[in-house]
Amino acid sequence: MDDRVATLNPNPQPTPIPKSKWSKPMPSVLVIDDDRAILALTEKALSTIADVETAATAKEGLEKLRAGAFDTVLLDIQLPDQNGLAVYCEIREYDRRIPVVFMTVEAASSTAIEAMQLGAFDYIGKPLSVEPLRDLIEKAIEQRQISSVPVAISADDKSPGESGELFIGRSPAMLSVFKAIGKVSKQDVPILIRGESGTGKELVARALYQYSHRSDEIFLAVNCAALPDNLLESELFGHEKGAFTGAESRRIGKFEQCNGGTLFLDEIGDMAPSVQAKVLRVLQEQRFERVGGNKELTTDVRIIAATNRPLEQMVADGDYREDLLYRLNGVTIELPPLRERLSDVPALVQFFMAQAKKEFNKPDLEGLSPEAAELFEGYHWPGNVRQLRAVIRRCVLDTVMPVITPDGLPKEITRIKAVDNAPGGAPASPETLDGAGLPQLVKRLLAEKSTDVYAEATQYMEKYVITEVLKSTGGNQSQAAEILGITRGKLRDRITTFDISLTSNVQIG
Numbered sequence: 001m002d003d004r005v006a007t008l009n010p011n012p013q014p015t016p017i018p019k020s021k022w023s024k025p026m027p028s029v030l031v032i033d034d035d036r037a038i039l040a041l042t043e044k045a046l047s048t049i050a051d052v053e054t055a056a057t058a059k060e061g062l063e064k065l066r067a068g069a070f071d072t073v074l075l076d077i078q079l080p081d082q083n084g085l086a087v088y089c090e091i092r093e094y095d096r097r098i099p100v101v102f103m104t105v106e107a108a109s110s111t112a113i114e115a116m117q118l119g120a121f122d123y124i125g126k127p128l129s130v131e132p133l134r135d136l137i138e139k140a141i142e143q144r145q146i147s148s149v150p151v152a153i154s155a156d157d158k159s160p161g162e163s164g165e166l167f168i169g170r171s172p173a174m175l176s177v178f179k180a181i182g183k184v185s186k187q188d189v190p191i192l193i194r195g196e197s198g199t200g201k202e203l204v205a206r207a208l209y210q211y212s213h214r215s216d217e218i219f220l221a222v223n224c225a226a227l228p229d230n231l232l233e234s235e236l237f238g239h240e241k242g243a244f245t246g247a248e249s250r251r252i253g254k255f256e257q258c259n260g261g262t263l264f265l266d267e268i269g270d271m272a273p274s275v276q277a278k279v280l281r282v283l284q285e286q287r288f289e290r291v292g293g294n295k296e297l298t299t300d301v302r303i304i305a306a307t308n309r310p311l312e313q314m315v316a317d318g319d320y321r322e323d324l325l326y327r328l329n330g331v332t333i334e335l336p337p338l339r340e341r342l343s344d345v346p347a348l349v350q351f352f353m354a355q356a357k358k359e360f361n362k363p364d365l366e367g368l369s370p371e372a373a374e375l376f377e378g379y380h381w382p383g384n385v386r387q388l389r390a391v392i393r394r395c396v397l398d399t400v401m402p403v404i405t406p407d408g409l410p411k412e413i414t415r416i417k418a419v420d421n422a423p424g425g426a427p428a429s430p431e432t433l434d435g436a437g438l439p440q441l442v443k444r445l446l447a448e449k450s451t452d453v454y455a456e457a458t459q460y461m462e463k464y465v466i467t468e469v470l471k472s473t474g475g476n477q478s479q480a481a482e483i484l485g486i487t488r489g490k491l492r493d494r495i496t497t498f499d500i501s502l503t504s505n506v507q508i509g
């Protein structure tokens with residue numbers, strides 16, 4: 001280890017990486033309400049996540065909107081000089097991609113519901129509570145960033161400009177991906193993006209949207225794995241009042257809200273059969289019903305879907321509808337894992353290094369030493385580009401030297417040569433697979449300055465839980481799936497992913 005580093009930092013503690021959730025330094029939010037107390041409250045509540053501008057009338061709000069560049073508008077439903085819906089229509093006219101969140105007095109006023117049918121982002125009831133407000137506005141800002149930060153496709157060194165993102169790739173595999181994006185973005189057909197986690201599927205979705213004929217229309221994203229099945233159905237298709245316990249008013253779903261626009265369905269492999277059937281119908285006929293409703297609604301939405309799941313295998317296991325796979329699979333863009341295109345690593349390193357140097361204000365940092373660069377190009381990157389980006393950010397933040405040497409790299413990268421260089425193979429974990437190993441694992445990962453603590457700890461827990469349940473069923477996978485509350489296909493998927501051996505881990509046979 002380098003002496004100077006040791007002297008400067010004898011007991012290295014991982015330094016928290018500042019959140020750089022947004023591509024711009026600080027997003028901006030416009031709040032329009034005639035109640036001064038609400039303006040003061042929202043300004044204070046949102047000041048940690050955004051620059052907040054306020055306006056007390058519709059006129060003032062619309063003037064400010066046109067003069068500034070806002071990422072979200074928080075709008076009172078009833079203003080002294082104009083009705084909220086009319087104001088919404090003017091905002092929409094100006095830029096229909098700015099998310100608008102309504103503040104309502106009744107739980108769900110008919111105006112708010114009408115506005116959502118026209119594409120408003122959401123509504124929130126008064127009196128406002130700080131946490132839910134902040135969460136909702138964060139979601140709205142994220143939506144705005146996803147749809148409006150330009151994704152520049154680059155096979156060379158061109159800069160993305162001040163606020164854009166660069167989609168890097170020079171390998172033949174990535175050049176084919178770029179070609180495919182160019183070819184299909186203007187065709188109004190559903191597209192399925194496939195690839196492991198962290199390979200850039202969301203970037204492809206955003207590029208497809210931005211180069212499409214619908215680029216001035218709304219773009220909404222739904223992560224199908226993030227919601228339980230019944231909530232996902234209601235999120236996508238909406239529900240009627242009284243459709244289920246807790247459905248106190250009508251709710252507009254994403255398919256209705258996104259009419260005319262593009263809907264990005266992330267993790268489309270993680271949908272219950274009932275939701276799969278409804279999505280298939282929208283794909284075939286552009287028709288659906290709200291949950292608990294019998295009125296047939298039509299929508300004109302372009303679907304871009306993404307998954308990292310083995311859909312063909314899931315069809316074979318009876319966990320996924322073949323007709324839905326067939327519909328989705330018409331146009332597919334396949335993103336190869338980073339280990340299969342290691343020639344992209346130098347350009348990615350250069351790009352993320354430049355970003356991190358700027359962000360952490362380290363203009364004198366020269367880059368990676370040749371030995372460190374070689375390790376980067378020899379590593380198998382199980383977390384793909386997301387992991388590479390996180391490692392670079394961590395290294396840039398932590399280094400006190402002008403050049404990053406192997407000593408400054410996380411152990412999983414330097415260890416790899418000695419431990420396991422097999423493509424896709426995860427480095428061996430010294431912790432035993434009993435629940436007690438978790439604190440030990442987290443401690444080790446922190447000491448190693450890992451940039452993948454969440455994924456590694458979650459995998460450890462998942463592997464532990466699945467192994468224990470399999471033990472309890474004597475290796476019977478159907479029973480185990482039932483007890484775990486997951487499908488057999490998902491269980492099989494996990495057994496393969498975590499390399500759970502029924503003989504050595506579960507001790508069957």
Ligand SMILES: Nc1ncnc2c1ncn2[C@@H]1O[C@H](COP(=O)(O)OP(=O)(O)OP(=O)(O)O)[C@@H](O)[C@H]1O
Nearest residue numbers: 166167168169196197198199200201202203385386
């Ligand atoms: N080729 C690339 N060039 C530049 N940045 C990239 C590239 N690929 C991925 N990234 C960056 O890596 C991170 C992960 O990408 P993204 O979210 O698109 O992956 P994903 O495949 O959608 O992952 P998941 O399946 O986990 O949602 C993002 O910060 C993205 O900007």
